Amino acid sequence: MQPIISISNLSKTYDGGVRALNSVSLDIEQGEIFALLGPNGAGKTTLISAVCGIVTPTSGTVLAGGHDIIRGYKKARAMIGLVPQEISTDAFETVWATVNFSRGLFGKAGDRAYIEQLLRDLALWDKKDAKIMELSGGMKRRVMIAKALSHEPEILFLDEPTAGVDVELRRSMWNLVRGLRERGVTIILTTHYIEEAEEMADRVGVIRGGEIIVVEETEAIMRKLGKRQLTLTLTEAMETVPDALAEWHLELADEGHRLVYSFDANDESTGIPSLLRRMGDLGIGFADLDTSKSSLEDIFVGLVNAQQEPAA
Numbered sequence: 001m002q003p004i005i006s007i008s009n010l011s012k013t014y015d016g017g018v019r020a021l022n023s024v025s026l027d028i029e030q031g032e033i034f035a036l037l038g039p040n041g042a043g044k045t046t047l048i049s050a051v052c053g054i055v056t057p058t059s060g061t062v063l064a065g066g067h068d069i070i071r072g073y074k075k076a077r078a079m080i081g082l083v084p085q086e087i088s089t090d091a092f093e094t095v096w097a098t099v100n101f102s103r104g105l106f107g108k109a110g111d112r113a114y115i116e117q118l119l120r121d122l123a124l125w126d127k128k129d130a131k132i133m134e135l136s137g138g139m140k141r142r143v144m145i146a147k148a149l150s151h152e153p154e155i156l157f158l159d160e161p162t163a164g165v166d167v168e169l170r171r172s173m174w175n176l177v178r179g180l181r182e183r184g185v186t187i188i189l190t191t192h193y194i195e196e197a198e199e200m201a202d203r204v205g206v207i208r209g210g211e212i213i214v215v216e217e218t219e220a221i222m223r224k225l226g227k228r229q230l231t232l233t234l235t236e237a238m239e240t241v242p243d244a245l246a247e248w249h250l251e252l253a254d255e256g257h258r259l260v261y262s263f264d265a266n267d268e269s270t271g272i273p274s275l276l277r278r279m280g281d282l283g284i285g286f287a288d289l290d291t292s293k294s295s296l297e298d299i300f301v302g303l304v305n306a307q308q309e310p311a312a
């Protein structure tokens, strides 16, 4: 299936000379929850803003549902809902008027039943006649989500949906996002929290210094996180990992010349002796062996350090 968003070699240099994105390429599949993880200033908001047509890229292309976001702006933008980091909406308007107005901006005919259902799903129905200024912070955030969904987009961007919110609201946001995905909406969220990415996302992309440094399935990334690696240099290269070694979740590297086993050094049983025994039984020889910290752990340690630096 064609990716719902296809980003190719996207770069952005702001007027002041800051290169916020450096040749980013990324495909998002229809129906997935994708978390973009990275420290302050990594380029997350710039990337989202470029896809949503708020920031003009310096170079590169973005397709949303097959439409170029510049040449086919209207069609591309109609597919996208954006929940920005900042709560920005007219404080004196009612919830009902705010959400209906947003739908109108996309040239969509009014649909009372859809908006009612949306407000019910977001637990805002009993607040429909309240002015935005009368709402709690959590309710205001939900209004921002309702606005973003008002025109029935297929893709939803959430820029740090849970920054600064309490644990309860964070959990209810997560449930909400899962519910949207069940309805077929593709979701891209940015976050500083590894935990949030772990809880929510099918895939995680790590961005740092305007570059995507890793994109991987969440399960795989979490398996490697905090782990060590045993690398075995094989006497004979192999094309695939034999089924008899499946339980160790091995990966091949260096064109099949190296076998990499990720393990938790704190575990009572690392699984190394049994792995080596099984390899012996299968007649798989190795010429050298080496253990090291996984590079992903290094990436995340680096990320955490960068987060601790004051924001620019």
Ligand SMILES: Nc1ncnc2c1ncn2[C@@H]1O[C@H](COP(=O)(O)OP(=O)(O)OP(=O)(O)O)[C@@H](O)[C@H]1O
Pocket (backbone or CB within 6 Å): 014, 015, 016, 018, 019, 020, 038, 039, 040, 041, 042, 043, 044, 045, 046, 047, 311, 312
């Ligand atoms: N309008 C702008 N003009 C000039 N520089 C900008 C502008 N917006 C962002 N930048 C710079 O671009 C870089 C990337 O910023 P961006 O907001 O995309 O990062 P981020 O990953 O979303 O950060 P945060 O997690 O703090 O929201 C930063 O160095 C930032 O200072």
